[in-house]
Amino acid sequence: ExxxxxxxxxxxxxxxxxxxxxxxxxxxxxxxxxxxxxxxxxxxxxxxxxxxxxxxxxxxxxxxxxxxxxxxxxxxxxxxxxxxxxxxxxxxxxxxxxxxxxxxxxxxxxxxxxxxxxxxxxxxxxxxxxxxxxxxxxxxxxxxxxxxNTEMVEARQAWNNRLKINVPVGGSxxxxxxxxxxxxxxxxxxxGAAVTFNRACCKPDEVAGSDLVGKWFWFGEQPFLKVNLNGKRFCNESGPYDYMLHSAFMQPYHTYVDIWDSDYVEQVRQINEVGCCRLYPFDNGAPSNMPITKMASDFEALIEAGYIQQADTMEELAEKLNLPVDATVETWERYNGFAEAGKDDDYNKEPYRLTQLTHPPYYGVRTGAWFLATIDxxxxxxxxxxxxxxxxxxxxxxxxxxxxxxxxxxxxxxxxxxxxxxxxxxxxxxxxxxxxxxxx
Ligand SMILES: Cc1cc2nc3c(=O)[nH]c(=O)nc-3n(C[C@H](O)[C@H](O)[C@H](O)COP(=O)(O)OP(=O)(O)OC[C@H]3O[C@@H](n4cnc5c(N)ncnc54)[C@H](O)[C@@H]3O)c2cc1C
Missing domain, CATH: 3.50.50.60 (FAD/NAD(P)-binding domain)
Structure with missing residues (x-):
């Protein structure tokens, strides 16, 4: 059709x-x-x-x-x-x-x-x-x-060994x-090429890499504010699965941090993700792979296990994530300004995917690649x-x-x-x- x-x-x-x-x-x-x-x-x-x-x-x-x-x-x-x-x-x-x-x-x-x-x-x-x-x-x-085969991946696409965080769901x-x-x-x-999703996370004192075992973080695909370990934005967060990850390869330790707030249920609806990132039913009623209603319990488990951090202020969140506080707060304020104005002067993110993160508590987690399959x-x-x-x-x-x-x-x-x-x-x-x- x-x-x-x-x-x-x-x-x-x-x-x-x-x-x-x-x-x-x-x-x-x-x-x-x-x-x-x-x-x-x-x-x-x-x-x-x-x-x-x-x-x-x-x-x-x-x-x-x-x-x-x-x-x-x-x-x-x-x-x-x-x-x-x-x-x-x-x-x-x-x-x-x-x-x-x-x-x-x-x-x-x-x-x-x-x-x-x-x-x-x-x-x-x-x-x-x-x-x-x-x-x-x-x-x-x-x-x-x-x-x-980590050795073969190293030979054919070494960048993905740096970006990956091992999670229990993988291939054989x-x-x-x-x-x-x-x-x-x-x-x-x-x-080399791979199916990699930005849906794996690690703890605040860890960075991505093929030796690391972390956790599955399905929500990571949602294009909220994402910053590098210096607390700076570095790309348009809204894009196909691995765009974010490939941009992260150019950042310190190939690891970045997702930041969102407690209004995420409504904001995700507005963000209107596509394909398997989608958390609401499709326009014709077909169910999404994962429902938005499951996210709350996912967050709870990851908070409990020390992965997702939660705080009432951005200063406190940055501290918990081992990010430089001043730089992170400055980035967050600038981002909220873009959201309010409906225009991203730094990376031109689509206005409907720019949402103000002003509803505490705030959440953040260090993120890397869920490496699913090689495709070369x-x-x-x-x-x-x-x-x-x-x-x-x-x-x-x-x-x-x-x-x-x-x-x-x-x-x-x-x-x-x-x-x-x-x-x-x-x-x-x-x-x-x-x-x-x-x-x-
Ligand atoms: C968790 C996960 C989710 C995914 N979700 C999607 C999705 O939503 N949409 C999408 O399009 N793609 C998705 N993919 C990718 C998709 O599954 C693969 O691209 C697709 O399965 C490739 O098919 P395949 O037959 O080449 O390999 P596979 O389906 O991996 O099958 C290969 C089989 O060969 C076996 N095998 C390996 N070595 C040998 C050997 N020496 N002798 C005999 N057997 C062997 C393996 O055990 C395996 O059973 C996902 C992948 C994963 C891991």
């Missing part, structure tokens, strides 16, 4: 760099069919309904993180705890004859003399033996990138599929084949999801909710159809 050409331009423009335009076009052409197909599968037993996040976000209001209405979320309609989105898909696949092997780790691909990939060698979960899987129709690698992907494809002669994206990978063509440096397809080898590259570059903008999962499923379906039918 959306204007495909304009949306594609946005992806390429915001990714700003090493992007294969034909893959973006393929996503625009095939993702609608994929969603229809998926919606039917999960709805067939009445266990789920696919919900469309029907809001075109804030384009009309001039926000720089306008949103294209692409996001879909499965809504669970049964109380059965054993039913998940994953089990609904697995059951469907098993009915069609698919066999699932858990605890079976890919080690490497095997090739014949012509270079065609003929199968894989795996290791069983107990490390007791290896097994060979012959694949006459092809191998589709989908081991999800390398987010859990160590780059095995990417390495296996490289050993077959595949080429890789020129630069092996170069592929539009048949989902891994390709070598010359652009030549490696016969029998398909790459999908976060093992594949060419789609994101440096940034994962939230202009298209669900684009990470969406390109994975769109291209995964295509790879499966091509391998099964032998068309390519």
């Amino acid at each position: 959306i204007d495909k050409m304009e949306a594609m331009e946005d992806i390429v423009r915001y990714a700003n760099g090493f992007v294969n335009y034909d893959l973006v076009k393929l996503w625009a052409d095939e993702s609608g069919d994929m969603i229809d197909w998926l919606s039917e599968i999960i709805a067939r037993n009445g266990e789920f309904a696919m919900r469309f996040e029907g809001s075109v976000g804030t384009e009309g209001q001039g926000a720089r993180d306008k949103a294209w209405a692409t996001g879909h979320s499965p809504e669970k309609l049964t109380d059965d705890k054993d039913v998940t989105f994953g089990t609904a898909l697995r059951d469907y696949a098993e009915e069609l004859g698919a066999e699932f092997r858990y605890d079976t780790m890919l080690v490497k691909c095997e090739q014949d003399a012509s270079g065609r990939v003929t199968g894989v060698v795996c290791r069983d979960g107990n490390d007791r033996h290896y097994l060979r899987v012959n694949a006459s129709k092809g191998v589709i690698l989908a081991t999800g990138g390398y987010a859990a 992907c160590t780059g095995d599929g990417i390495k296996a494809a490289l050993w077959c002669g595949a080429a890789i994206d020129p630069i 990978g092996v170069l592929i063509d539009t048949d989902m084949h891994a390709v070598d440096e010359a652009g030549k397809a490696i016969d029998g080898l398909y790459m999908v999801g976060n093992d594949s590259g060419g789609f994101f570059s440096v940034s994962y903008p939230n202009l298209f909710t669900g684009l990470a999962a969406g390109r994975t499923m769109t291209f995964g379906r295509r790879a499966g159809m091509l391998a099964a039918t032998g068309q390519a």
Whole structure:
């Protein structure tokens, strides 16, 4: 339904760099069919309904993180705890004859003399033996990138190791599929990229970094006042997920502080966030991923654990956060002045997202990156084949999801909710159809 050409331009423009335009076009052409197909599968037993996040976000209001209405979320309609989105898909696949092997780790691909990939060698979960899987129709690698391989992240995108705060919700992907494809002669994206959200926090005496374990802080995405550890603002807080984090990389210790006040429930409504940052239902009534009503208990738990600080004055809050008091108060007063005037003279934040923080108690917390997944990978063509440096397809080898590259570059903008999962499923379906039918 959306204007495909304009949306594609946005992806390429915001990714700003090493992007294969034909893959973006393929996503625009095939993702609608994929969603229809998926919606039917999960709805067939009445266990789920696919919900469309029907809001075109804030384009009309001039926000720089306008949103294209692409996001879909499965809504669970049964109380059965054993039913998940994953089990609904697995059951469907098993009915069609698919066999699932858990605890079976890919080690490497095997090739014949012509270079065609003929199968894989795996290791069983107990490390007791290896097994060979012959694949006459092809191998589709989908081991999800390398987010859990700190060494690989350091080699390909060291900045994200500095920005990250480890939280319990993370991935288990160590780059095995990417390495296996490289050993077959595949080429890789020129630069690393990740899905990182500004939704992790640390204590007032801590700073971000890959050794640090902190807490999940969902509210961090809301574009309230954010200052560096010198108590200064440093960018427009309103923008796609990682813009704030990339700006923070240029600041001391790559860590910044979120500041908001006790009027946040109303202010968040006015801020009108997009995609999965949204805390109110979408314009068409579809629920947001997280409701505003949950924030109060989240704050309480984080205050109790020593992460969020609360104070009746900005002076006291700055002290509790180990920020220079005078500079922080000066920044806060200047920011409130901009909010009152409806004009941000420093960073041009959209007026409707400039709210006066004058309702004590005030809150603040040190913030860093929630590192979800890597999204750079092996170069592929539009048949989902891994390709070598010359652009030549490696016969029998398909790459999908976060093992594949060419789609994101440096940034994962939230202009298209669900684009990470969406390109994975769109291209995964295509790879499966091509391998099964032998068309390519
Ligand atoms: C907490 C969280 C929330 C997210 N929310 C969103 C969202 O709202 N919208 C969105 O678009 N994207 C979201 N993402 C990103 C999205 O989930 C990923 O981009 C997408 O799942 C990638 O799919 P994939 O199949 O490549 O990898 P995955 O879904 O990670 O699957 C890879 C699988 O391979 C397995 N594996 C790894 N190594 C091996 C091996 N050697 N052998 C066998 N198996 C192996 C892993 O255990 C894993 O099960 C989120 C990610 C996380 C972590």
